[in-house]
Amino acid sequence: MRQGILEIFLESDMAVSQQHIEATLTKQFERVDRITVYRTLKTFEQKGIIHKAIDGTHTPKYALCTDNCSEHAHHDAHAHFHCDDCGKTFCIEEVSPPKVNAPKGFVVKSTHLVMNGRCDNCQD
Ligand SMILES: [Zn+2]
Ligand SMILES: [Zn+2]
Ligand SMILES: [Zn+2]
Structure with a gap:
């Protein structure tokens, strides 16, 4: 199961949702346990294998x-x-979020930069 999830990431050039992972795994495995998928994603995230792609949705x-x-x-x-x-x-990856100064008393843990619009596949 873990290997299957990892392969989805390796084969994908975009960020994937848990829903997409479950749908893809269903084609390979008879039973897909949502909790297992969720836990695997959390573990991968902790291990520095994957990251959450904040996209404003x-x-x-x-x-x-x-x-x-x-x-x-x-x-x-x-x-x-x-x-x-x-x-x-x-x-x-070539665009980093700008360094921002938070108001006095606020501590910044992370800054996210989200762009939206039309990707290169959707141009025509
Ligand atoms: Zn990372
Ligand atoms: Zn990313
Ligand atoms: Zn697109």
Whole structure:
């Protein structure tokens, strides 16, 4: 099951939702336990294998990390692009979120940069 989930990430060039993973696994395995999928995603995230791709939608999506990430240490702060036409979310690794100064008394833990519009597959 874990291997199957990992393969979905390796084969995908976009961020995937848990729903997409479950649907894909259903074609391979007879029974897909949602809790197992959820737990595996959490474990992968903790181990620095995948990260949450914040895309401004209500559906959490995950994408494969770069080699820079290790257990409990993600170093892949980058922008994410959400396509309004096909609904896919992509990692934009060459764009980093800007350093922002929070007002006095606020402590910034993370900053997310989300772009939306039309992806290159949807241009024509
Ligand atoms: Zn990461
Ligand atoms: Zn698109
Ligand atoms: Zn990403």
